[in-house]
Amino acid sequence: PAKLNEAISPLDWLLGNWESVEPGEGSFPSLKPFRYTEALHFTQVGQPIINFMFNASDVETKKPLHRECGFIRMQTGTNRVAFIVAQNSGLVEVEEGELVGKQLSLHTHALARTSFAKEPHVKEVSRVFQLRPDGTLEQTVSMSTDKQPMTQHLHITYSRLP
Ligand code: HEM
Numbered sequence: 001p002a003k004l005n006e007a008i009s010p011l012d013w014l015l016g017n018w019e020s021v022e023p024g025e026g027s028f029p030s031l032k033p034f035r036y037t038e039a040l041h042f043t044q045v046g047q048p049i050i051n052f053m054f055n056a057s058d059v060e061t062k063k064p065l066h067r068e069c070g071f072i073r074m075q076t077g078t079n080r081v082a083f084i085v086a087q088n089s090g091l092v093e094v095e096e097g098e099l100v101g102k103q104l105s106l107h108t109h110a111l112a113r114t115s116f117a118k119e120p121h122v123k124e125v126s127r128v129f130q131l132r133p134d135g136t137l138e139q140t141v142s143m144s145t146d147k148q149p150m151t152q153h154l155h156i157t158y159s160r161l162p
Helices: 006-014
Strands: 016-020 025-026 032-043 049-058 064-074 079-086 089-099 103-113 120-131 135-146 153-162
Touching: 006 049, 006 064, 032 064, 032 153, 079 103, 089 120, 120 153
Parallel strands: none
Antiparallel strands: 016 032, 016 153, 025 032, 025 153, 032 049, 049 064, 064 079, 079 089, 089 103, 103 120, 120 135, 135 153
């Protein structure tokens, strides 16, 4: 593996492969609650950037569902983080936020979608990644749509794969 670029060393705890321990919990006012599994991959190649891929699947059928991939950058000399993401639903986003300890909190800064994206349309996303004292990683995602105010959509905990 390439030598870690110092610019992203505050985020080194994300690097590697993660898999949901127990199924994640999906929710939203307009949806029947659902469960899912998810694998996360965070890699680096010596650039001041973390590359990521998130692949979610149906708990029972293992059918691939939601997928996201993108890049994480940090503003030099600060705790500001940019999370640049493309989602298979046709949504692309720049999320920005702050790293405090081992908690990364992000919120939509810019968003675009394909002209024929399914409705309702996402307006804003907020997400938090947190490394817990027991070494597991937690992700919580909330969103608003043109039909619903900001409400939790996802909560999931991952453990690190060897
Ligand atoms: C539904 C957005 C991640 C599973 C939806 C809806 C939106 C949305 C806008 C429609 C809500 C409505 O009808 O009112 C997002 C965004 C995500 C995300 C912005 C990431 C930031 C995920 C993930 C899963 C997932 C990781 C895991 C499997 C579902 C399911 C539905 C749904 C099962 C309901 C069925 C469907 O509409 O396909 N999501 N989602 N979502 N989402 Fe997500």
